[in-house]
Amino acid sequence: MGTPATFRQRVAAEIRAEMARQKRTGVQLAEVLQCSQQSVSRRLAEGQGLDLDELPLIAEWLGIDVLDLIAPGRERVSA
Template sequence: METQAQSTDAQRLASEVRAEMARQKRTAAELAAVVGISAHTAGRRLNGSSPFNVAELGELARWLGIGPDVLVRRAELSAEAVAS
């Protein structure tokens, strides 16, 4: 079962993915096609209700042209900013 902290982490990571997609004018439909998931699943990943798995994160980061570590670090920085 997912804990509250894991849910919050998934939401922060999803927020960073959405922000990067917006900067690059990418769509959820494109994400679904690239990662190989349904549009419904992509929507759940992007709203943070279901976390990205490692393979999905790697594939979407490659598609966005940035490292998965960059997305994770941005999400961590977002959490630190909220905490302070």
């Protein structure tokens, strides 16, 4: 049995999954975050260096709620 994923690793995995669903690339995300593609690769590989303050920007770029990145599969409550 492996080591449980950290919060950052789970968030990075969800970003990767949503990017794949939308056919978005690391190069595109790098432009949004104004960093190198290598930096994005490191951030998304294992969550290393993933800045949680960037999550709202990433969520907006993906057209989803930030909660979809940190709590995927959650049941949405209607107001």
